[in-house]
Amino acid sequence: DTGVSQDPRHKITKRGQNVTFRCDPISEHNRLYWYRQTLGQGPEFLTYFQNEAQLEKSRLLSDRFSAERPKGSFSTLEIQRTEQGDSAMYLCASSPGQPSSYNSPLHFGNGTRLTVT
């Protein structure tokens, strides 16, 4: 178990550019979540995958945001035409699916810190 890994750790981009983040969950976990966290706040749910299916998207996820999880393994989160308000820590988490998912905790990666200038 190598944990959840996210890449890159830091990303600085200019407003209007596109960025893509990657998350590799724990290999036996079939549930994957993306969260966004700004300074002094708790995580805000963005989207959720069960295997390769994206089952839920938050209203926070505007049409500039898209997430994929091809083959139910790693996931990518892309932000198009970045805005300064997109500056935040983007966290990925994974957890086991049924039947072991009963109250199973989330395992988080160390996040990607995005700064939009």
Next chain:
Amino acid sequence: SQQGEEDPQALSIQEGENATMNCSYKTSINNLQWYRQNSGRGLVHLILIRSNEREKHSGRLRVTLDTSKKSSSLLITASRAADTASYFCATALDEGNNRKLIWGLGTSLAVNP
């Protein structure tokens, strides 16, 4: 949306002292979870308490849950400098439904050596 409200927002103690953080929430829950976050890192799960439980222990951690008051507390005994972090509570409204976790704003704990 934020449901949990941690109290205090910030706490500074000396090494060896106990630290108590509180979390209040608004709706009925299935379980409540506590996580720790070191600066610039991801969150680490500490302990989960179900709605039919009143107290749980894990090492130096003790969590209580009072569903009548819709509140929980996290006690860290004999604190260490390494306990310096932000602590978040998260409530799950449904069983096994972690995508519906609702997070508080966190308590920032500083343990001074």
